[in-house]
Amino acid sequence: MKIINLNDNNTILNQFVSEVRNVEVQNDRLRFRRNLERIGEIMAYEISKTFTYSPKQVTTPLGTATVNTPDTEVVISTILRAGLPFHQGVLRYLDYAENAFVSAYRKYKDTLKFDIHIEYLASPRIDDKVLIITDPMLATGGSMELSYQAMLTKGKPAHIHVVSIIASQAAVDHIASIFPEDRTTIWCAAIDPEIDEHSYIVPGLGDAGDLAYGEKE
Ligand SMILES: O=P(O)(O)OC[C@H]1O[C@H](OP(=O)(O)OP(=O)(O)O)[C@H](O)[C@@H]1O
Ligand SMILES: O=c1cc[nH]c(=O)[nH]1
Numbered sequence: 001m002k003i004i005n006l007n008d009n010n011t012i013l014n015q016f017v018s019e020v021r022n023v024e025v026q027n028d029r030l031r032f033r034r035n036l037e038r039i040g041e042i043m044a045y046e047i048s049k050t051f052t053y054s055p056k057q058v059t060t061p062l063g064t065a066t067v068n069t070p071d072t073e074v075v076i077s078t079i080l081r082a083g084l085p086f087h088q089g090v091l092r093y094l095d096y097a098e099n100a101f102v103s104a105y106r107k108y109k110d111t112l113k114f115d116i117h118i119e120y121l122a123s124p125r126i127d128d129k130v131l132i133i134t135d136p137m138l139a140t141g142g143s144m145e146l147s148y149q150a151m152l153t154k155g156k157p158a159h160i161h162v163v164s165i166i167a168s169q170a171a172v173d174h175i176a177s178i179f180p181e182d183r184t185t186i187w188c189a190a191i192d193p194e195i196d197e198h199s200y201i202v203p204g205l206g207d208a209g210d211l212a213y214g215e216k217e
């Protein structure tokens with residue numbers, strides 16, 4: 001399994017990741033959502049390097065040009081809520097992609113214990129397509145695991161890109177142990193060392209869904 005941490009190279013991506021983490025900046029919801037989108041745009045560009053391409057003829061006003069364009073069939077799937085702006089960023093570059101939406105939320109039994117509930121799935125068939133599952137946060141990896149299982153009711157993808165912004169080391173290890181080894185790539189912009197007793201990533205950024213859309217009741 002390939003694990004690609006885009007933080008290994010210094011690019012402008014670091015600025016956007018710094019802003020979503022920063023308590024002085026992250027409460028500007030518009031900027032927070034836009035930064036998730038911008039990171040999604042960069043990730044889409046990086047992932048596009050793995051697609052298959054073939055030459056096509058394009059008629060210009062002055063002649064004919066040959067351009068290699070992608071042939072890969074892509075489904076972009078997102079995990080509600082925090083995945084929405086991230087998904088939007090990825091979709092902005094992969095405009096021919098199909099789309100899927102899964103809801104996953106933590107239902108707390110007490111302040112520390114919770115189950116993850118999947119209640120909604122809207123997806124096309126995914127057989128033999130490239131599945132990109134977007135979620136900015138991978139804490140325990142539980143939401144990603146259950147969302148992927150839900151997606152499998154729609155077929156068997158040719159390849160799975162698990163795309164996040166901040167992943168805990170534990171989540172990366174968990175996903176590497178359960179996703180198909182030869183057909184999965186994990187992309188992230190940071191791997192953080194810990195999760196706390198509430199299963200939040202440390203240092204992380206806090207609650208991505210609340211920062212994007214406001215607190216839940
Ligand atoms: O790896 P996990 O331990 O499952 O945690 C990560 C999940 O938590 C966040 O969603 P959350 O449950 O907060 O829902 P929200 O997007 O509606 O806020 C995040 O977007 C992931 O889906
Ligand atoms: O650190 C975390 C964990 C779960 N959900 C978040 O938004 N952040």
Ligand SMILES: [Mg+2]
Nearest residue numbers: 207208209210
């Ligand atoms: Mg949340």
